[in-house]
Amino acid sequence: MSRQVLQVFEQYQKSRTQFVQTVAELASRPQNIETLQNAGVMSLLRPLLLDIVPTIQQTAALALGRLANYNDDLAEAVVRGDILPQLVYSLAEQNRFYKKAAAFVLRAVAKHSPQLAQSVVDCGALDALVICLEEFDPGVKESAAWALGYIARHNAELAQAVVDAGAVPLLVLCIQEPEMSLKRIAASALSDICKHSPELAQTVVDAGAIAHLAQMILNPDAKLKRQVFSALSQIAKHSVDLAEMVVEAEIFPAVLTCLKDPDEYVKKNVATLIREIAKHTPELAQLIVNAGGVAAVVDYVGESKGNVRLPGIMMLGYVAAHSENLAMAVIVSKGVVQLAIALSEEHEDHIQAAAAWALGQIGRHTPEHAKAVAVANVLPKLLQCYLRADVSEDLQTKSKKALKNILQKCVHLPALEPLLHDAPPNILKHVVGQFSKVLPHDSKARRLFVTSGGLKKIQEIKAEPGSALAEYINTINNCYPEEIVKYYSPGYSDALLERVEQYAPKV
Amino acid sequence: MAAMVRLLGETDGIIAEIYDKKNDAEAARLIEYSNAVKIQSWFRATRVRSYLKHTNRCATAIQRRWRGFLGRRFFRILLKNTVFIMKLNHYNAMACKVQKVWRGYYVRKYVFNYYSRKRYLEALQVKNEIIRSELSEYAEQQEATRKREEEKKEMEHRKMEARRHHYLVSTEVMPGIYNSPFLPYPTETEYLLRNVRPLSHKTSKKRGAEFDPAWVKYNSQIPKTLPPLSALPQGPFRDPAVVQKQRYKPFQPSLRVSTDFYSLEKARQKLKDAEWVTRINDSTFQPFTHRSVPYEPLLHSTSRYGHLPYGTKYYREEFLDKHVFSQNFKTLVPPIPIFSKLNDTYSQGQV
Structure with missing residues (x-):
């Protein structure tokens, strides 16, 4: 008799298990999600989270996590269904499989928006997750670290909340674990925490993260390296002090090797790290230059394509912007050529804008620098960028600024000459200004200027009297005898013919 | 009396005269008074005017002196200031010159040193x-490392595939699919198939636990702190760190314990197994005719000087006192302490 009674229970349990497993299975495919949602899966899964059988509990949590992972509507439904407090409550007590599943749900909810992450924080998940970081099982630690990283990623307040829950020292401990995936995720979480403000980055640094991150630079695992470099660059980007701390970990010759990594993202993150360090002070930039970093970055810019190139280009610009000596270092490292290639090769406006900016920074120091830039045939390309019809505003201003910076220093006339023919008036002003500065003092250049047709072009320019351009033209004209100037003025032949007509021969 | 009367008669005239005179005086009084006032006012005005003039002159003198004094004082200050400013400008100009020269020198020497x-x-x-x-x-x-690894993996993969498909290898009688009779020589896959072992269907027996007397494998996690004591422990205790250390002291078995009792037999067996693997035939082939080998005497027992008598003639020393000396035997090296303690080395802690 009792057996019959027990059989009913057994059957009930079996069908529950089967239901949950099927739902979890179905939820892993995106096309089923709509149907599941319409069938009211949320309200059915919620009581199953409190089931007495652990397997059912954790499978229900897994199914919920998959649903919440899909889009923010479902994540919001999880929040509205008051499921989070249950999960948080059980995070503290259940076994490790359940913990993993619960942390997965929290992560899936938190990843969509700051509001959802805030609701996860509001139900006290942080403390429970931090406790999970102290767990023995690496899988639990991993999913807890992952969830914390997703919460901290959204904004500074959430990251501060994560820090206040005491997650940072534990994450630093997690980096030191032997499991690769745990290391990766802990490094990514640290990176997410650091990226918001100098204070948060300082907290991470105070926990001694830099030394451990720096140790993993030469790790063969590419995905780990991505996260490590991302974390280091997020730390270094905030202030000079933090950048110096990163540099003091003796990362320098070692990170340059990673610029040759086969993985694109590793390369990009390394270049970002170098850029973030170089941008702060001339001393740090000098340190990178002395370590041969510029040559490595120049090679890297030459080898990579598209968005991966961008941080390298910006790094060259930052280094060159600090001082003329550093700009010269970029020039002798053959940086200008690579930047010119990047400027002409890349089709995206923001990369071109960065290249134009970097070239402007290199060329603005002295005539020597400007000459080095001009010789690489950069000026016509910059002009082209400036004049293109479909150009973005940013690229236009950047290329104009760069042109202006370079032109104001450039005394290399052969490079300036082509610009005389196709520059718009606001650029032409600077070009003619440079000619007017050089020609009075250089007889050879005067001769060349006439033979190459520059003088003729100058006479054809219609300048408003009294403007700077007119003044420059006047200065140039004063360098030449009057006949030559007249000879090259437009309409001179007509004037001559007229004189022929009016001439009365003395018979 | 007459006089009196006459006098009295005459008085009328006098009175009238007095009266007239008085009237005249009365009439002239106002004029005279105003004249007197005029005279007085003129005189007084003159006097006051002269006094005023005097006081003005005095005040002017005082003011002149005072203003002169102030002016001189102000002028002195002004002069001082002007001189000071003049000097300051001069010194500044000189300092500029010094700084200019120094900075030029410094910059040329150290900052913008062309050669450096x-x-x-x-x-x-x-x-x-x-x-x-x-x-x-x-x-x-x-790149090379990566390539090598890839190649290795590829090779492994191919080998595994070959092992899996080993049944496709050709036999003496039947050529396999990779060994087409129409080709001059078999394909590469055929050679690969020939060179690998087939996957066996037998599942390998699970081997027993390795000999691990030190239980290194089973070392559990050492807790950071000792478990809490029950309320109010008594007595002097040793330092908790020392207790912890003692409690979780790593197990160090002696060499005898850590060596397997059957290690010798196992090693022999291992050697035998290895030999068996390389041996071609288990039952060695015996020739049915024995070659006659010429007798080779032992080097030890042959000598140009005849046989050694020991072992053939006798087994005991003939001359018993041959090596007996009156002095006792003395050791030249000190005794080895560990040997002298041979029987009491095993302490209780070390099994």
């Missing part, structure tokens, strides 16, 4: 070259 910068840039180029070559070398090395 040239040297620096040259050194930088050299450094860049070094870094470039190093990096390319590194990249090449990495």
Whole structure:
């Protein structure tokens, strides 16, 4: 008799298990999600989270996590269904499989928006997750670290909340674990925490993260390296002090090797790290230059394509912007050529804008620098960028600024000459200004200027009297005898013919 | 009395005269009074005017003196200031000159030193070259390693596939599918198939636990702190750290314990197994005719000087006192302490 009674229970349990497993299975495919949602899966899964059988509990949590992972509507439904407090409550007590599943749900909810992450924080998940970081099982630690990283990623307040829950020292401990995936995720979480403000980055640094991150630079695992470099660059980007701390970990010759990594993202993150360090002070930039970093970055810019190139280009610009000596270092490292290639090769406006900016920074120091830039045939390309019809505003201003910076220093006339023919008036002003500065003092250049047709072009320019351009033209004209100037003025032949007509021969 | 009367008669005239005179005086009084006032006012005005003039003159004198004094004082201050400013400007100009010269010198010498910068840039180029070559070398090395690993993996994969499909190998009688009779020679896969072992269907027996007397494998996690004591422990205790250390002291078995009792037999067995693997035939082939081998006497027992008598003639020393000396035997080296303690070395802690 009792057996019959027990059989009913057994059957009930079996069908529950089967239901949950099927739902979890179905939820892993995106096309089923709509149907599941319409069938009211949320309200059915919620009581199953409190089931007495652990397997059912954790499978229900897994199914919920998959649903919440899909889009923010479902994540919001999880929040509205008051499921989070249950999960948080059980995070503290259940076994490790359940913990993993619960942390997965929290992560899936938190990843969509700051509001959802805030609701996860509001139900006290942080403390429970931090406790999970102290767990023995690496899988639990991993999913807890992952969830914390997703919460901290959204904004500074959430990251501060994560820090206040005491997650940072534990994450630093997690980096030191032997499991690769745990290391990766802990490094990514640290990176997410650091990226918001100098204070948060300082907290991470105070926990001694830099030394451990720096140790993993030469790790063969590419995905780990991505996260490590991302974390280091997020730390270094905030202030000079933090950048110096990163540099003091003796990362320098070692990170340059990673610029040759086969993985694109590793390369990009390394270049970002170098850029973030170089941008702060001339001393740090000098340190990178002395370590041969510029040559490595120049090679890297030459080898990579598209968005991966961008941080390298910006790094060259930052280094060159600090001082003329550093700009010269970029020039002798053959940086200008690579930047010119990047400027002409890349089709995206923001990369071109960065290249134009970097070239402007290199060329603005002295005539020597400007000459080095001009010789690489950069000026016509910059002009082209400036004049293109479909150009973005940013690229236009950047290329104009760069042109202006370079032109104001450039005394290399052969490079300036082509610009005389196709520059718009606001650029032409600077070009003619440079000619007017050089020609009075250089007889050879005067001769060349006439033979190459520059003088003729100058006479054809219609300048408003009294403007700077007119003044420059006047200065140039004063360098030449009057006949030559007249000879090259437009309409001179007509004037001559007229004189022929009016001439009365003395018979 | 007459006089009196006459006098009295005459009085009328007198009175009238007095009266007239008085009337005249009365009439002239106002004029006279105003005249007197005029005279007086003129006189007094003159007097006051002269006094005023006097006081004005005095005041002017005082003011003149005072203003002169003030002016001189102000002028002195002004002069001082002007001189000071003049000096200051002069000194500033001189300081500018000194600074100009010094800064020019300093900058030329140390900051914009053309030669040092040239040297620096040259050194930088050299450094860049070094870094470039190093990096390319590194990249090449990495590439080679990656390639090697890939090849290895590929090879393993192919081998595994070959093992799995080993049944496709051709036999003496039947050529396999990779060994087409129409080809001059079998394909590469055929050779591969020939060279690998087939996957066996037998599942390998699970081997027993390795001999691990030190239980290194089973070392559990050492807790950071000791478990809490029940309320109010008594008595002097040792330092908790010491207790912890003692409690979780690593197990160090002696050599005898840590060596397997059957290690010798096992090693023999292992050697035998290895030999068996390489041996071609278990039952060695015996020839049915024995070659006659010429007798070779032992080197030890043959001698140009005849047989050694020991062992053939006798087994005991003939001359018993041959090596007996009156002095006792003395050791030249000190005794080895560990041997002298041979029987009491095993303490209780070390099994």
